[in-house]
Amino acid sequence: MPFRKILIANRGEIAVRVIRACREMDIPSVAVYSEVDRTALHVRMADEAVAIGPAPAFQSYLSIERILDAARTSGAEAIHPGYGFLSENAELARACEEARLAFIGPSAASMVLMGSKTAARRAMIAAGVPVVPGADGAVAGADEARGEAGRIGYPVLVKAAAGGGGKGMRVVEREADLLAALREAASEAERAFGDPSLYIEKYLVTPRHVEIQVLGDRHGRVIHLGERECSLQRRHQKVVEECPSPLVAAHPEMRREMGETAVRVARAAGYYNAGTVEFLVDRDRRFYFLEMNTRLQVEHPVTELVTGVDLVKEQIRIAAGEPLSLTQDQIDWRGAAIECRVYAEDPDNNFFPSPGKILTLDRPAGPGVRVDSGAYPGWTVPLEYDPLIAKLAVWAPTRPEAIARLERALGEYHITGIKTNLSFFRSILVSAEFREGRLDTGFIDRWMSRQAAAADGDPEQEHAAALAAALYALRSRPANGAAPPARSRWRSEGRSSLLR
Numbered sequence: 001m002p003f004r005k006i007l008i009a010n011r012g013e014i015a016v017r018v019i020r021a022c023r024e025m026d027i028p029s030v031a032v033y034s035e036v037d038r039t040a041l042h043v044r045m046a047d048e049a050v051a052i053g054p055a056p057a058f059q060s061y062l063s064i065e066r067i068l069d070a071a072r073t074s075g076a077e078a079i080h081p082g083y084g085f086l087s088e089n090a091e092l093a094r095a096c097e098e099a100r101l102a103f104i105g106p107s108a109a110s111m112v113l114m115g116s117k118t119a120a121r122r123a124m125i126a127a128g129v130p131v132v133p134g135a136d137g138a139v140a141g142a143d144e145a146r147g148e149a150g151r152i153g154y155p156v157l158v159k160a161a162a163g164g165g166g167k168g169m170r171v172v173e174r175e176a177d178l179l180a181a182l183r184e185a186a187s188e189a190e191r192a193f194g195d196p197s198l199y200i201e202k203y204l205v206t207p208r209h210v211e212i213q214v215l216g217d218r219h220g221r222v223i224h225l226g227e228r229e230c231s232l233q234r235r236h237q238k239v240v241e242e243c244p245s246p247l248v249a250a251h252p253e254m255r256r257e258m259g260e261t262a263v264r265v266a267r268a269a270g271y272y273n274a275g276t277v278e279f280l281v282d283r284d285r286r287f288y289f290l291e292m293n294t295r296l297q298v299e300h301p302v303t304e305l306v307t308g309v310d311l312v313k314e315q316i317r318i319a320a321g322e323p324l325s326l327t328q329d330q331i332d333w334r335g336a337a338i339e340c341r342v343y344a345e346d347p348d349n350n351f352f353p354s355p356g357k358i359l360t361l362d363r364p365a366g367p368g369v370r371v372d373s374g375a376y377p378g379w380t381v382p383l384e385y386d387p388l389i390a391k392l393a394v395w396a397p398t399r400p401e402a403i404a405r406l407e408r409a410l411g412e413y414h415i416t417g418i419k420t421n422l423s424f425f426r427s428i429l430v431s432a433e434f435r436e437g438r439l440d441t442g443f444i445d446r447w448m449s450r451q452a453a454a455a456d457g458d459p460e461q462e463h464a465a466a467l468a469a470a471l472y473a474l475r476s477r478p479a480n481g482a483a484p485p486a487r488s489r490w491r492s493e494g495r496s497s498l499l500r
C-alpha cells in the first residue's frame with residue numbers, strides 16, 4: 001500500500017473519483033467539507049470526513065492551514081488536491097513538504113514555472129518548443145503594448161500572465177480597441193489572480209485545442225498517453241472532450257510529434273506526476289505550446305477509457321516514489337471516447353447557473369458508459385461553487401459508435417428540480433460539423449449564433465435548425481420505426497429512462 005491514508009482536498013465529482021481509486025487500492029480516504037457540503041456525496045463516500053469551515057472557498061477549500069490541520073488530525077500521509085481550488089498552488093506543495101506529507105502532484109518548482117504563462121513561454125522557447133508568436137514577457141504599459149501588438153500583427157490576444165479558467169483574456173482586432181482591452185483584462189486579472197500583469201500573443205483564428213496527457217515518475221522517466229481534443233469550448237472553457245482527436249486520427253504522425261514535444265516540455269520543467277501539455281493547432285496542422293496544467297484534468301476519463309490506464313492510481317503510486325508502471329511502448333490506444341461536462345445551468349437562459357435541489361435523477365448506464373458524478377437525488381447543488389455536477393463519458397470501438405452511444409446515454413439521463421445543459425449536448429451531437437469531426441474553438445459560438453438566427457426567423461438558419469431537429473427526432477425513435485409515444489404519465493414515470 002503506497003500510503004496508509006489519503007486526504008482529498010476537494011469536493012464534488014473529482015473528490016468522489018479519487019475516493020474510488022483509494023478504495024480500489026485499499027487506502028482509507030479522508031474527505032474535507034465546508035458547511036454547505038455536509039451532506040455532499042464525497043462526504044458520504046469517504047471513510048472519514050473533516051469539517052474545514054464555512055461555505056466561502058477561501059475559508060475552507062482554499063485554506064492551506066485548514067487542509068493541513070485536517071490532514072494532521074486525521075493522520076493522513078498524503079494529500080490529493082483534485083483540480084481547481086489548491087491544485088495548482090505551489091504553497092500547498094511546499095507546506096506539505098514541510099509538514100512531511102506527500103503532495104500528490106508535481107514539485108512546487110514545476111508549478112511555479114508553469115503557473116506563469118510568461119515564464120513558461122520563455123522556458124519553452126529555450127527548450128526549442130514551438131509557442132504562439134507573441135511578446136517575450138509581460139508588457140509594461142500602453143506604449144509597449146501598442147508596439148508589441150503592431151509587431152505581432154492583429155488580431156492579438158491580451159492575456160493575464162497568471163491566467164487560468166479563461167479569465168483576463170481579450171481578443172483585439174485593431175489598435176483602436178487595444179487600450180480598453182488592456183484596462184479590462186488587467187482589472188479582471190487583478191480580481192481573479194491578485195496580479196494584473198498582461199502579455200500579448202497572436203490570436204489564432206479558429207484553432208483546435210489539442211492537449212497531451214503526460215505522466216512522469218520521480219526517477220526521471222516521462223511518458224505520454226496521447227491526445228485529447230478539447231476544441232468544443234464556451235467562453236474559452238471546455239464542454240466536450242474526446243480521445244482520439246478526429247484530426248490526429250486522420251494524421252496519426254501528429255500523436256507521435258505532439259507526444260514527443262509534450263515529453264520535452266515536461267522534462268524542461270523537471271516535471272513528475274500527471275500533467276497536461278496544451279497546444280493550439282492551426283489550419284496547417286502546426287501546433288504551438290499554450291500552457292501546461294500541473295494537475296489532473298477534468299477531462300482525464302477519456303484518456304483512461306482509451307488507454308486503460310487509471311491516472312489517479314498512477315498519481316498515487318508516483319507520489320509514493322514508485323517508478324512508472326508502464327513504458328511508452330506499452331501505451332496503446334483503443335477505440336474512441338467522448339465526455340460531456342454536465343452543469344447545473346440553464347442553456348435557455350445564457351447558461352446561467354441553476355443551483356437548487358435535485359428532485360429526481362436517472363443516470364445512464366449500460367455498455368461503454370461512465371458517469372463521474374458528485375450528485376444524488378435530494379441533494380441541493382450549492383450556489384457557492386462551480387456548477388459542474390457530473391461528467392458523462394462513453395467509449396466505443398469507433399467514433400461514430402461512440403456518438404451513437406452518447407446520444408443513447410443522453411436519452412437515458414434525466415435530472416429534475418434544477419436546469420442542466422443536457423439538452424444542449426443532444427443538439428450539438430446532431431450537427432454535421434460535429435459528426436464529421438470538423439471541430440475548432442469557434443464551433444460553439446457559431447452553433448449558438450445559428451440557433452439565435454433561427455429563433456429570429458432567418459429562413460436559411462431556420463431551415464438548418466429544423467433539419468437538425470428532425471434528424472434528432474428520427475434518431476431518437478425506437479429501432480422498429482414506431483414514433484416515440486406521446487407524453488403520458490406512464491412515459492414520464494414508468495419509462496423514466498427511455499426515449500424522453
Ligand code: ADP
Binds near residue numbers: 233
Ligand atoms: P486559461 O489558462 O485561462 O485556460 P489558455 O491559455 O489555456 O487560458 O487558453 C484557453 C483557451 O483560449 C484555448 O483553449 C483557446 O480556445 C483560447 N486561446 C488561448 N490562446 C489563444 C490564441 N493565441 N489564439 C486563439 N485562441 C486562443
